[in-house]
Amino acid sequence: MARRAVEQELSRDRIMDAARHLFITKGYRAISMRSIGQHLGYSHGSLYYHFKEKAELFYAIVVQDFNHVDLLFRQVISSPKVEGLTKVEQLMLEFIKFGMDHPHQYEIMFMLRDEEILSYCRAEQSKCFDVFSSIVKKYMREEDHPLANHTSVPLSMFLGLHGFISFYIQDHLTFEEIQPAAIAHVKMLSHSL
Incomplete structure (x- = not known):
């Protein structure tokens, strides 16, 4: 009992x-x-x-966190378009928001560099990027973007988002505090293509 x-x-x-x-x-x-x-x-x-064991616990954390991001991506797809933002820009902002509002999760998912646990993250990172990439390509084709079929575009966007989050996450800021910078960054990534 x-x-x-x-x-x-x-x-x-x-x-x-x-x-x-x-x-x-x-x-x-x-x-x-x-x-x-x-x-x-x-x-x-x-x-x-x-x-x-500890490894099983760590992997459960990684899977849970990546499932959360996958859910957020799918919510962007099903949500109405936000005035002044493309769907790709909405997707990128949602990813930044997740990173800023869940810094511990983001760090485990993308910033830990311990060789013993990196393999647990790599497969989930790859799945996350594949979902992100497919959404970006879909909406770029719908918007008839000239680089819609360019395979390096989603990766460049993703890396640009990661760099932004990595820079601001160190200061323990919330998404609301950096939202204007996030919107400017997303617009720059979107329009520089």
Whole structure:
């Protein structure tokens, strides 16, 4: 009965949130299941009910974060057009907004460089970019953009967005604080093609 109470109280999401924070602040290698349990005020054994090992926990975090971005991309597709923005510009702004409003998630998804965990991120990064790329190409074709079939355009856009987020994320700013700069950056990326 006591184990069941702990299992109900200590949810996967709570473990993942704590682990995400610890992986960012202390580094993947410095964190153990024991230290995550201590951070949460539980024995590390209670974490094993949800995750077999640290790598499985890390991968669950990565997948959850990339699924969130995928959902945001799909919401842009189904949302009405915003006055003064193309769908591609809306997509780019949504990506910047995610990065700024979820800095810990963004850092785990795109900025951790630990060789031991990079393989967990690469496959998900590739899927994320493929979705982004297909949306960009679709709307560029619909807008009859002269570079619609150029394969390097989505990658250039994506890298431009990543650079923007990476620069501003260090200052712990919100999207609202950098929104004018984000709009200007997105417009520049869109119109420089």
